[in-house]
Structures are given as C-alpha cells and as structure tokens.
C-alpha cells in the first residue's frame with residue numbers, strides 16, 4: 001500500500017487532487033495535511049471525508065517535529081506538496097507570511113522527508129517528493145501581438161472562436177527564473193530548495209509549474225469566483241489597470257489529472273510545465289464570464305457589463321503568462337480535456353448552484369478582508 005501525504009488538500013487545487021487520488025486509488029492511504037488557514041475549507045471534501053483510505057491531519061508544514069513524526073507514523077512513501085500562501089495581492093501586503101509558509105514550510109517538509117527516508121533500509125527507493133509550483137516564477141512575457149496571433153499549437157483547451165497567442169514567446173521548462181511578486185519570489189525560492197535536495201541528497205524530486213487554474217472550490221479572492229459572486233450580488237467588478245493583462249487558464253480537474261500522471265510516470269529530477277495553450281486578456285475573459293453568468297441568472301446577456309469598474313493597477317502586475325506544455329503532452333501523453341467556454345459554463349453553474357458554500361466563506365473575516373483590500377482602490 002502506498003501512503004501519500006498531500007499538503008494543502010483543503011484548498012482549491014489540493015481538494016481536487018485529494019478527491020481524485022482517494023477515488024481512483026482505494027489501495028493508497030491518502031493523508032491530507034492542512035493547517036486550515038483562511039483558504040483551507042474541509043467543506044471542499046465533504047463527498048470523500050468518510051472514505052476508508054482518507055485521513056485528515058490538521059498541521060502546519062512549518063512545524064518540522066510534527067511533520068517528521070507523521071512521516072514515521074504513516075510510513076509515508078510520497079509527498080505531493082500544494083500547501084502555500086497563494087494570492088499575489090496578499091503577498092504584496094504581507095510578504096513575510098509568504099516567505100514563512102512557502103519557503104520555510106517547504107524546507108521543513110523536505111528535511112523531514114529526508115531524515116525519515118534516509119533512516120529506512122530501502123532509503124529513497126520507491127519514494128517521491130512532488131512539488132507543485134506556478135508559472136509565475138518565470139516572470140512576465142512580452143505582449144508583442146496585442147491583437148493576438150494564431151498560436152503554434154492546437155489543443156482541445158482552446159475554444160473554436162478564441163484561439164490566440166499574444167506574443168511569440170512562451171514559458172519553457174528551461175527558462176531562467178525571474179519572479180516579480182513576493183508570491184512568485186517565495187515559490188521560486190521553494191522550487192530551488194526542492195531541486196537542491198535532489199542534487200545534494202539524491203532525494204527523488206519532481207517540480208511542476210502550472211498556469212492559472214479555474215473551477216469549483218476556488219477561494220473568492222481570485223478573479224473568476226470573485227467576479228461570479230459579485231455579479232450575483234450586483235457589486236462592482238474591480239478590473240485592475242486596463243484589463244489588458246494576459247493569463248493562460250486551465251480547468252482545475254485537468255491540472256489534477258496532470259499531477260496524477262506526473263506523480264506516477266514523471267522522471268525524477270525533471271520539471272514539467274502544465275498548461276492548455278489558452279491565453280485570454282482579462283477583459284475578454286471577464287466579458288465571457290459576464291455573458292455566461294447573465295445567461296444562467298436569466299438576465300439580458302451582457303447586462304452586468306455595467307458593473308465593470310476599472311481600478312488602480314496591481315503593483316508590479318505581470319503583463320502576460322503563457323505556458324508551453326509540449327514536453328508534458330509529448331513525453332507523458334497528458335492533454336487538457338475541455339474547451340474553455342465549456343469549462344467556464346461548468347464553473348459558473350457550479351458556483352451558482354453551491355451558493356451556500358460561497359455564502360459561508362464570504363461572511364465574517366472575508367468581508368473585512370475584502371473591504372480592506374478594496375478601500376484604497
């Protein structure tokens with residue numbers, strides 16, 4: 001039996017990874033290790049919480065002693081590490097928390113895994129430390145083609161009527177790291193520590209860098225769930241700057257499937273980029289989102305565009321992200337499963353039919369955070 005710790009399993013992406021592994025691998029023991037910060041929510045896992053192969057442990061990844069004793073207690077063979085502080089705007093306000101969780105937390109997991117695995121007769125045989133990172137570590141790409149050009153790739157993730165690239169350059173696995181925000185700087189640092197543990201101690205590590213995710217259970221401080229909820233409540237939609245920044249979007253379940261593929265078949269010490277060649281300017285995406293929500297709510301399509309409010313830009317706002325995931329697609333056969341409009345329609349439908357989930361989050365502490373975040377914009 002494989003015993004796997006998934007850190008951050010109560011968060012957005014982590015909950016999809018936990019659900020996939022618990023359902024797909026009944027013979028594995030899946031330990032969801034999560035501190036339950038503001039972003040962690042056990043309601044994300046209601047449907048699998050009573051499965052016999054699932055265990056939840058409330059713990060902080062920075063707590064080295066606890067992690068080491070959990071490694072021993074559960075005889076852990078693998079770690080899939082997603083726990084992190086993940087929101088760029090928060091990192092601008094409070095960079096220390098990001099350094100602590102993302103850098104020291106990752107280091108404490110690495111060191112605990114090393115001490116435990118090195119104490120076993122088989123040492124690193126059959127073991128795996130898989131670190132989930134972001135494309136933001138590569139920095140920002142130029143927007144050489146603001147009107148969009150035909151991209152060099154065709155995949156199922158791109159919609160039929162929108163399949164554009166906004167520049168000729170992409171993020172490749174070989175790119176130099178060039179992070180700009182405290183969030184991406186902390187993730188970059190953690191990626192370096194993971195690779196250093198392979199190079200120094202021969203720990204079997206893998207790192208993946210994924211583009212922006214969207215889908216159910218995302219905390220509503222991120223663009224898509226925030227805007228769906230604001231449209232529902234007729235609240236302003238705060239678009240940073242001119243809304244011209246480009247992000248590359250992947251449906252969260254496609255990311256979870258990629259993680260499964262890479263955890264089982266990826267090569268040790270390799271890096272894989274994960275993305276669906278699906279670039280959107282924020283303002284174009286927001287308009288698709290508005291039309292989809294209006295349709296679902298029975299409003300006139302586009303009526304909620306009047307809620308769009310241009311606000312002061314994010315400090316150091318990266319202009320364009322675009323992932324090249326050719327390596328993953330060619331070497332491991334993964335590909336995204338959805339066209340973007342399908343994914344957005346499913347996402348909108350999920351948030352509108354799970355309003356209780358949203359309302360439980362958007363009361364109390366969140367309300368204070370939201371008001372504070374937007375009061376000066």
Ligand code: NAD
Pocket residue numbers: 007008009010011012013014033034035036037038039040041059060061062081082083084085086087101105132133134135187209210211212213214218219
């Ligand atoms: P999230 O903010 O939704 O969830 C983070 C989870 O980590 C929460 O459950 C939280 O309670 C937990 N956590 C935070 N600090 C912890 C600590 N000290 N100890 C234990 N648990 C702790 O994040 P997400 O969007 O699901 O992102 C998950 C991972 O994927 C992160 O590492 C992020 O950098 C990476 N990533 C995210 C995206 C994206 O679009 N969301 C894209 C690429 C990569």
Ligand code: TYD
Pocket residue numbers: 088089212221222223224226238239240245246247282314
């Ligand atoms: P976000 O969901 O925070 O992801 P990231 O910063 O990791 O890419 O933001 C996605 C894009 O949307 C980013 O360019 C910032 C922009 N944005 C807004 O315009 N308004 C908002 O209220 C938020 C949260 C984001």
